[in-house]
Amino acid sequence: MEGFAAQLSDSELDLLKKLPGVVAVRPDTRLQLHTTYSYKFMGLTPAREDAWYQSGFGHGTIIGVLDTGVWPESPSFNDRGMPPVPGKWKGICQQGQDFDSSNCNRKLIGARFFTKDASPRDSHGHGTHTSSTAGGASVPKASVLGNGGGVARGMAPGAHIAVYKVCWTNGCYSSDILAAMDTAIRDGVDVLSLSIGGFPLPLFADSIAIGSFRAVEHGISVVCAAGNSGPLQYSVANEAPWIATIGASTLDREFPAIVQLGNGEFLSGESMFPGNEFPSTTKEFELVYAPAGGKKGSEFCFAGSLPKVKIQGKMVVCDRGVNGRAEKGQVVKQSGGAAMILANTAINMEEDSVDVHVLPATLVGFTESLRLKAYINSTRNPRARIVFGGTVIGKSRAPAVAQFSARGPSFTNPSVLKPDVIAPGVNIIAAWPQNLDSRRVNFTVMSGTSMACPHVSGIAALIRSAHPKWSPAAVKSAMLTTADVTDHSGNPIMDGDKPAGVFAMGAGHVNPQRAIYPGLIYDIKPEDYVTHLCTLGYTRSEIFTITHRNASCSELLKMNKGFSLNYPSISVIFRQGTRRKMMRRKLTNVGRPNSIYSVELKAPEGVKVRVKPTKLHFKQRNQVLSYRLWFISRKRMTREKLSFAEGHLTWINSQNHLTRIRSPISVTWKRK
Numbered sequence: 001m002e003g004f005a006a007q008l009s010d011s012e013l014d015l016l017k018k019l020p021g022v023v024a025v026r027p028d029t030r031l032q033l034h035t036t037y038s039y040k041f042m043g044l045t046p047a048r049e050d051a052w053y054q055s056g057f058g059h060g061t062i063i064g065v066l067d068t069g070v071w072p073e074s075p076s077f078n079d080r081g082m083p084p085v086p087g088k089w090k091g092i093c094q095q096g097q098d099f100d101s102s103n104c105n106r107k108l109i110g111a112r113f114f115t116k117d118a119s120p121r122d123s124h125g126h127g128t129h130t131s132s133t134a135g136g137a138s139v140p141k142a143s144v145l146g147n148g149g150g151v152a153r154g155m156a157p158g159a160h161i162a163v164y165k166v167c168w169t170n171g172c173y174s175s176d177i178l179a180a181m182d183t184a185i186r187d188g189v190d191v192l193s194l195s196i197g198g199f200p201l202p203l204f205a206d207s208i209a210i211g212s213f214r215a216v217e218h219g220i221s222v223v224c225a226a227g228n229s230g231p232l233q234y235s236v237a238n239e240a241p242w243i244a245t246i247g248a249s250t251l252d253r254e255f256p257a258i259v260q261l262g263n264g265e266f267l268s269g270e271s272m273f274p275g276n277e278f279p280s281t282t283k284e285f286e287l288v289y290a291p292a293g294g295k296k297g298s299e300f301c302f303a304g305s306l307p308k309v310k311i312q313g314k315m316v317v318c319d320r321g322v323n324g325r326a327e328k329g330q331v332v333k334q335s336g337g338a339a340m341i342l343a344n345t346a347i348n349m350e351e352d353s354v355d356v357h358v359l360p361a362t363l364v365g366f367t368e369s370l371r372l373k374a375y376i377n378s379t380r381n382p383r384a385r386i387v388f389g390g391t392v393i394g395k396s397r398a399p400a401v402a403q404f405s406a407r408g409p410s411f412t413n414p415s416v417l418k419p420d421v422i423a424p425g426v427n428i429i430a431a432w433p434q435n436l437d438s439r440r441v442n443f444t445v446m447s448g449t450s451m452a453c454p455h456v457s458g459i460a461a462l463i464r465s466a467h468p469k470w471s472p473a474a475v476k477s478a479m480l481t482t483a484d485v486t487d488h489s490g491n492p493i494m495d496g497d498k499p500a501g502v503f504a505m506g507a508g509h510v511n512p513q514r515a516i517y518p519g520l521i522y523d524i525k526p527e528d529y530v531t532h533l534c535t536l537g538y539t540r541s542e543i544f545t546i547t548h549r550n551a552s553c554s555e556l557l558k559m560n561k562g563f564s565l566n567y568p569s570i571s572v573i574f575r576q577g578t579r580r581k582m583m584r585r586k587l588t589n590v591g592r593p594n595s596i597y598s599v600e601l602k603a604p605e606g607v608k609v610r611v612k613p614t615k616l617h618f619k620q621r622n623q624v625l626s627y628r629l630w631f632i633s634r635k636r637m638t639r640e641k642l643s644f645a646e647g648h649l650t651w652i653n654s655q656n657h658l659t660r661i662r663s664p665i666s667v668t669w670k671r672k
Contacts, residue, residue: 002182005175024545026205030171031198033068033126034225034237034450038133038424039153041251041398042455043513051516055462058156059083062109063135063461064189064220065454066172066180066196067127069120069165070111071433072103074128075442076136076152077161079106091162091187096120107137110162110187114176120165125436127163129446130195132431134454135159135461142443144272144356144429152429152443155458155512156465162189172196174207181211185218190464193457195225195450197237200411203533204542209240213547216242217526221464221472223457225449226419227406231496233503239410239418241565242529244460244476247405248425248452249509252398252488255354255427256389257362259341261375262287262382269341269362270354272427272445273388285315285338287382289373301328301340312336315384317372320344320363329357339386343369349496351403353447354427362386397487401495401504402426405449408503409571409644409668413536417569417666419506420476421483422493423459425452459512466516467590473524473566474590478515480568481522481661483508485648502646502664507569519591519659520618520651522568531556532565570649570665572607574633581631587651589618589625591659597651599627604645604667606635616651635669643669 005028008016017025044052060083070077084106091110093101096119103120104111111120122128136154164180166172177196184192192215194208203209212222224238226247238245257271262284290299291310298305301318316337318328325342332340340361344351350365364372376382402425410418428451432444456479463475470478485508486492492499493509526547533543534553543551557563564583572581589595597616603609610630618625629649645667653659 003178005179023548024204026174026207029174029198029207031174031177031196032171033167034195034197034228034448038251038428038455039155041424043511044155051462051512054516055466057158058135058458058461058465059158060086060468061156061190061461061464062086062089062160062162062188063156063191063193063457064162064164064184064187065127065131065134065193066164066166066177067130068124068167069113069122069127070108070131070163071122071128071431072099072108072111073434074132074431075139076132076154076431077105077108078137080137082106082158082160085109085160086188088188094120107161108163109160111165112163112180112183113165114179115168118165120163122433124167124169125432125444126195126450127165127167128433129430129444130193130450130454131161131163133428133451134193134458135161136431142429144441144443144445152431155455156461159458159461159465162187167196178207178211181215185215185220189220191457191460192220192222193454194222194238195448195453197225197227200234200237200239202412203240204538204545206240208238209243210546212240212243213526213529216472219471221460221475223453223460225453228404228448230405230407231403231504233407234409234411235406236408236410236418237406239413239416241413241416241532241567242472244421244456244479245419246449246453246456247419247422247505248402248447248449249399249422250402250426251424252394252396253427254392254396256392258387258389259362259364259372260385260387261372262379262384263375265371265375267364267368267372269364269368269386270352271357271362271386271388272354273357273360282385282387284383284385285313287317287376287384288314289317289376297322301331303331306331306335306337308336313338315339315341317341317343317376320348325353325363326355326357329355329359329361333359341372341384343372345369349403352426354445356441356444360386397489397491397494399424399487399493399509401493401500402447403496405504409666414573414668415536415571416565416567417502417506417571417664420480420569421456421507421510422505423452423455423510425449456510459510459515462512463515471523471525474521477521477523477568478518479510480507481520481663482511482514482518483662484511502666507662507664517591518661519595519653520587520597520661521590522566522585523588524566528565531560531563535563568663570629570663572631572665572667574667574669576671579633583629583631584626585629586624586626587616587661589621589623591621593618593620596654597661598654600650600652602647604647604665606633606645607667608632608634609647611649631667633669641671
């Protein structure tokens with residue numbers, strides 16, 4: 001028996017901890033849940049030379065999604081044209097409330113839940129959205145009330161989906177998550193997708209890290225959301241080196257909904273309210289913000305805070321924050337308001353997550369919200385109208401890092417650069433349970449690293465389909481070393497008003513087209529992670545808790561002198577008194593035989609870097625060659641406790657110059 005969940009008193013807990021067969025006892029922690037166009041934005045089309053075609057659209061792979069369940073009637077889970085269920089599949093379609101085996105098919109091949117007297121059916125919407133993003137079928141004429149129309153497809157439209165319901169209205173419990181991961185391993189999934197997380201934890205206390213190590217041992221790729229606590233440093237979650245940790249980026253698709261003020265000025269905003277279908281919504285209204293006589297929190301439009309008398313038939317300004325964005329619109333409507341302007345505060349700055357509001361509404365950025373409030377204060381009779389502009393593509397620079405996307409460096413393990421990559425996570429349109437919206441929509445828009453994660457899970461399934469024998473580390477390496485660091489205009493990917501750094505975007509923006517055939521990969525075996533944990537100073541019992549392997553660190557480190565994890569990105573830490581570091585990396589040729597690669601280097605500021613050799617000649621396919629890197633710090637330790645620099649190293653194919661294997665370099669100076 002791997003483990004069990006139980007309710008224990010303090011005395012029972014102490015007794016249990018002392019039993020000789022008990023590895024660890026952990027409290028059950030509650031974690032949180034952190035498209036029609038995104039596949040086109042990432043260059044996926046059904047053309048012959050495309051990654052979709054080359055990977056068979058993900059045929060034969062199984063994506064396991066741990067989330068809030070599934071709405072099986074969604075057209076995204078239609079199995080038309082799907083191949084039979086793979087012979088290796090051992091899972092079930094678990095019967096529950098309003099759910100039985102007839103709800104599964106060749107697309108949705110399995111569904112389970114992990115609490116008593118329940119059902120795999122999704123009553124939240126998050127799980128339906130994420131699983132359709134990863135592997136949803138093609139659905140023509142998909143839109144959200146007329147906005148963002150097109151063919152909806154998951155990243156791997158030919159992959160099978162298995163759903164594990166571990167999240168409920170009050171969150172996602174670590175015991176359910178661990179049980180689901182164990183079950184998914186036995187069921188036979190190829191990729192595990194978890195848009196779930198909490199705060200950074202030491203690996204031995206992190207259920208997702210422990211469960212995912214077991215999955216990786218069984219050859220399963222694990223992809224997790226980085227979290228939505230950006231732009232704070234050290235906020236990245238799911239930071240285990242065997243997990244692919246995904247941040248969020250923007251698309252170049254906008255839903256303009258411009259505010260025309262009574263003084264003739266315009267404020268740019270965005271909304272998915274179908275204003276074009278209701279001409280009356282563009283009429284001018286009186287503006288009101290934090291109305292007199294309102295209760296505490298009226299500026300945020302809390303439930304019960306808005307006096308009906310003061311807002312009846314008016315356009316209400318609501319500050320963003322505390323309660324949900326769409327919830328504010330519901331409060332305004334219930335209180336008699338006619339329209340709403342959602343105003344960003346200094347916390348959200350210009351971040352533009354749109355919603356399908358229940359009344360005419362738009363979201364304005366922080367700069368525009370200051371102009372809006374200045375106008376309200378400048379006149380006795382402030383008035384405004386919203387002009388809805390439908391869907392606009394290609395007018396904004398993208399991708400850029402989403403402001404909410406969690407940032408590195410990793411709190412518990414800065415020797416591995418996190419997040420790994422970024423992927424579309426802002427205003428993503430995907431499947432939605434029809435019964436959760438009175439307008440009976442099949443699709444809705446959501447934002448978060450929760451949306452970015454399944455994009456990469458689907459791409460991992462495409463790579464697995466093209467290369468079924470590759471390890472999870474090889475799949476991850478392919479995505480990291482081929483990621484884009486420039487946006488679609490050819491300029492550096494931005495993070496707000498500055499170029500994005502490695503702690504915001506990791507190796508860059510995932511590029512499925514290039515990831516299918518990366519040329520070279522950095523491979524890692526499960527036992528290498530154990531040695532890596534030894535280098536971090538984890539104790540024998542902590543390593544046993546994480547890996548279930550009885551490791552002697554002194555022996556492992558003696559056998560692997562100068563060990564460094566063969567990670568595709570490079571992270572160097574200079575502590576006080578250290579001036580030099582040496583690292584070794586190994587590359588496996590997964591491209592053509594007789595390939596020659598030359599190194600290109602951009603050294604981080606304040607560091608001299610040497611690479612030896614500077615050329616690698618691979619005579620055969622699957623041949624492994626190694627190189628060494630020396631980092632020499634030329635920077636004087638300052639009074640600052642921490643300082644950072646970054647650069648990159650790229651191996652370029654000498655024959656075609658197109659195959660480039662790029663590794664970001666992060667350097668940290670620590671005073672203590």
